Amino acid sequence: MAASGRSRVGGCDVTCIRSITTENYSKAIQQLKARFGWKDLLVQIYMRDLLSLVMKNAIDGKNSPDLATLYDMFETKLRALKSLGRTKEKFADFMEPLVESCLPESVLHAWERGRISGFADDSTSQKSLEKLMFFLRHKVESEEMIKLAREGFVKNGGSFKRNKSTDNGSHVG
Numbered sequence: 001m002a003a004s005g006r007s008r009v010g011g012c013d014v015t016c017i018r019s020i021t022t023e024n025y026s027k028a029i030q031q032l033k034a035r036f037g038w039k040d041l042l043v044q045i046y047m048r049d050l051l052s053l054v055m056k057n058a059i060d061g062k063n064s065p066d067l068a069t070l071y072d073m074f075e076t077k078l079r080a081l082k083s084l085g086r087t088k089e090k091f092a093d094f095m096e097p098l099v100e101s102c103l104p105e106s107v108l109h110a111w112e113r114g115r116i117s118g119f120a121d122d123s124t125s126q127k128s129l130e131k132l133m134f135f136l137r138h139k140v141e142s143e144e145m146i147k148l149a150r151e152g153f154v155k156n157g158g159s160f161k162r163n164k165s166t167d168n169g170s171h172v173g
Helices: 025-036 039-063 067-083 088-102 105-116 125-151
Strands: 006-009 012-015 153-156 159-162
Touching: 039 067, 039 088, 067 088, 067 125, 088 125, 105 125
Parallel strands: none
Antiparallel strands: 006 012, 153 159
């Protein structure tokens, strides 16, 4: 913060609150919310972030983020939208296709197989979006468990040896 009590926040000069006390704390929060808490703008930012993921996936294809990163991005954006009062009932109809468009092809195939087998059969798009996110969470967890199982051992000179990074420190002599 500059000596004048001003700093640049969000691309705008904003007079900063020099001393926050118990008496003025709620007023300071109200001032910050009034200046930066534009719910409609935040919703647009989150939606544009999701759309940019779709566009990146369409352009980059195989260079898109891994599934765990994608899942974390989706979950973060959905949680942020919910905190802004944008419930799944309001945006599930178009959110599910956006999320699907970002998925790697193999994951999308697995999701579609599950949908055909009745795993994701439900009449509302809200529940379908919830089931898609549930499916993705479990897919990410499965991939992490498989990775752990495979990386617990490393190939070294034609023989397999226990990876020291996963060894608990006990050695059998």
